[in-house]
Amino acid sequence: MESISHNLKKAYNDLYQGHDEAWRMLGAKYKAHHIITVCKGQTFNKILEVGSGDGSVLKKLSEYNFGSEYYAVDVSESAVAYTRARNIKNLVSVQVVEGYQLPFADNSFDLVILSHVLEHAEHERLLLREIKRLSKHVVIEVSVDYKTNADKRIQHFLSYGLINIYTPTTLRYLLQTEGYKIKTDMYSIIWPEVTRYNTFINQKKPGKFIDRFKILAAYAIKNTIVELSDSFRERLANAYTVLCTTAGKQPGIFNQTTTGSQNSSIPIH
DSSP states (O other), rough: OOOOHHHHHHHHHHTTOOHHHHHHHOOOOOOOHHHHHHHOOOOOOOEEEEEEETTTTHHHHTTOOSEEEEEEESSSSHHHHHHTTTTTTEEEEEEOOOOOSSSSSSSSEEEEEEEHHHOOTTTTHHHHHHHHHHHHHEEEEEEEETTGGGGGHHHHHHHOOOOBBBBBHHHHHHHHHOOEEEEEEEEEOOOOOHHHHHIIIIIIOOOOOHHHHHHHHHHHHHHHHHOOOOOHHHHHHHEEEEEEESSSSOOOOOOSSSSOOTGGGGGGO
């Protein structure tokens, strides 16, 4: 089974040294809200988060009594140590993993969570195939970062650890070609509380009334457009969340779904 590269593992081992817990908990508040929203009406007791980071999302989910048992794995030793020290209610275990083979038996969980993990995975298809082995239900959230000429902003994306970028369409394509079936999805934009914290705390800009008003107004306008217009959702959304089932089979390559000869539908490059 493919292992995580040394460079990637080292980067994430160093990431959680002296990190800003308040900032991560603020982000986790809304990630947890998205997970609960797409899972509305269903109950999941035994939950695994893959790529759990410092445990912020699981901590929020535990506060909301979303499940009864929580498990976590991450590539970062510092993240796992931080998670262990947080005394998260009903956290059964948290482990460091070295590759894409996870230390659990088949169908061990009611739900697996991948919250902003695929963007950072070197071999996302291997990860998705391993997740299918562990649970029949998966929640996946990715940031929506693709824009025209994204290749000209590589250093910007790498500064956040993003080696894969998605649109909702490309995520659906990836999932469906791995045999995942999407039950519920959700588009979201960055909440004003998060923008205010990033602007006035992280970036240390003056917190003038007019600037706070602009943040609120921009959110209201953008959110209204996203809610009302299908054509703008993929372009304006900042995150995309899906609840999937994993019972489907991976589609066969070159299976014919249209009439005509076999060769007529295969593009010539």
